[in-house]
Amino acid sequence: MGTVVISIDAELGWGFHDYPAEQRPTERIARSRQGWKDLAETLDEYDIPATWAVVGHLFEHDCAGAHVGHPSPSGWFAHERGDEPMDEQFRFAPDLIADLVESDVDHDIGAHTYSHVEFDADYATDLLARAECDRATEAAEAAGVTMRSFVFPRNRVGHREILAESGFTCYRGTEPETTADGPYSAPLRKLAQATVVRDPPPLVEPSVDEYGLVNIPASLYLFGFEGPARRVLAATVGDPVVKQARLGIDAAAAEDGICHLWLHPNNLTTEADLDRVRAICAYVDRVRADTDLTVETMRSVADRVRAEDLSVA
Template identity: 30%
Template sequence: MKALKKEGRCAVLDKRVSAFVISLDFELFWGVRDHSTINRYGANILGERQAIPAMLEVFREREIACTWATLGVLFARNRDDLKKYIPEIRPQYANPALDPYRDIDQLGHDQRDDPYHFAPDLLDMIQAIDRQEIATHTFGHFYCLEKGATPQAFGSDLDAATAIMARNGLKPDSIVFPRNQYADPFIQECAVRDIFAYRGNESHPIYATSAKAEQAKWQRAMRLTDAYLNLTGAHVQHPARDCERKSVNVASSRFLRPYSNRLAVIEGLRRTRILSAMDAAVENGGVFHLWFHPHNFGINLDNNLNTLRIIVDHFVHLREKYGWQNLTMREVGLAALR
């Protein structure tokens, strides 16, 4: 194995783990509330409530494991129930629009009144399907790199997420950081709570983790282009295991962008980009980690589901031909820690 130095700690790239991983950022409207409105994005959220059962059926039919990184707020049965779990230490963001709790009294009573913010019914569906890992996406969509965020507030957020999950008989072993914002002190807060697997970013400058205001337009343009044309490689990943604490970076390989009517003429390039990277993971040994948000499927559902079926059917082909495995983030983390 190849040893690396990262942020003063020893990391080991584990060459033993080769797998297809899917992780989903399950957040409903909480994930976009600071930069969109229900009038603008509500159709995606309502469509998400149709997309999730459809995706689960695809996973069930093809025996696909998936990690659902879920916001703790989605477990709440109603508004009053949610208030009981609000973290003791709330982040004091410099931008008050990032505070998820400031408008909490304006939410509907429960998922019947407010399908944009509550999801106990969808979580029941997910838990009913084999090999669906319920991970954490923090409690209130915590932004680690925005001004005003602290490790102490993040730890309080994780405690709230863990508490509300425990009520459902769940314990998070994996985390996906909202907006892919993370740094060593926040990873440490996860490690002390035995949350050992996290999704890092692709190892290229255009995917570097940063606060939203620090992301340049050219980076976003390059990421869009890279989804269709191979600018940065296949991003076949080898889980990075920390030597001093039990944590594993199950890094991302590719964000599955939603179907675009505007870019439909080059849709084949987007799919080929993903399928060829999956082939590379099998040929070279490593992890191909695909991720997206269920609300990305909220409109153009049929087209998005068709793309998902093509991807998982290609995995099934590779599984049958080469014995390639499909693992959750938790399972990759456990394998790397052995």
């Protein structure tokens, strides 16, 4: 019996605050709150719990642009200050988080650091990583949320020992290396998978690392194949990512292992993007009803794996 896990990098404007202003994807940022709402409504409609890895700053109601004592790089919070700060609705989201907490679906509210720090970057000192964990945890607990799952910004894994010391129990690891043969670039591999390859995205197995954390690797990023090629294929053979996701869901229903899908709310900028998510959720719901497939969150997978590990010990 396999399972499907969906994890969500819930960051609004924080995912791009370290970009130069002229390089920020303004459409994705502008649509990020509506994308969050659409995604939450779709998951609720199909009774699918997900892990929402939330940037801790989004729990705040107001910080007046001041983060006294936070050991961040110079200018890290500059987008909150100056003559043209990023709009508050993309820096704060206690209302959106409250809706998740109050949902009838048992979502897992996890962490995506406090201010979207890349934990393996040169600037990410131990002191900064610990502060990011501490502040995210404190902001969540002030809202009545206890976080145990962790997703690294831009999937750059680092400082796992600090995660463990901060009370987290699991994290999303990176996707396994592709098995595609030949000297192909990543875009060509994606095109081949979308049009020719019949193999599903990899099912993954959670494992306990040396710090006692459960690593739950990703299987498929739902918005990794975009642009004109996607639009052409969608018009001729259907959405290639939906096809890949269905193959992974079918594999999980037939075997042991996890099909771990992930995305950002800010990926949902068009009706076609939302249609992709709705089609995948509807398929999960249909297969779950006809098989032994389960849907879990990262937190529930970690609880199960840790319990099994203790029983073996």
